Amino acid sequence: MQRYPAWDQDEARSIIAGLAHLEGATLPMLHALQEAFGHVDPQAVPLIAETLNLSRAEVHGTLSFYHDFRGAPPPARVVKLCRAEACQALGCEALVEELAREHGVAVDAATESLAVETVYCLGNCALGPAALVDGELIGRLDAGRLADLCGLAGASP
Ligand code: FES
Structure with missing residues (x-):
């Protein structure tokens, strides 16, 4: 997982200023900030609003409309576990239960x-249960492999 620098208000201001000339600059600014810092800190809202002569509510509305924008830095490790029908039939819910029981990890609670x-x-x-980790698709998961992917101490090999 990519590591991001801490939020830097001066750097954020510079990124925003560099994109201010664009038509409909709010989204490009938000994307650039997330790319730079891994998230869009709430402090960006007044900066963008001021630069584009928008209200804070307008900028906040755009930010909250798109669920891909994060308001806080991403976790060091993100495992996307498929829980759709075919993977359910192949045991993904048992993996979810084992993560909670053996490691105290709750799915969807970062x-x-x-x-x-x-x-x-x-x-x-066809190769479920499946997960996506750092862009890599992984199939035929079992509890030990999932624990390894999650970086959990004591995970089986
Ligand atoms: S149901 Fe299609 S990959 Fe899990």
């Missing part, structure tokens, strides 16, 4: 270090 997120179908149905 910490600073780990997020196991539910997704619905990764197009790998």
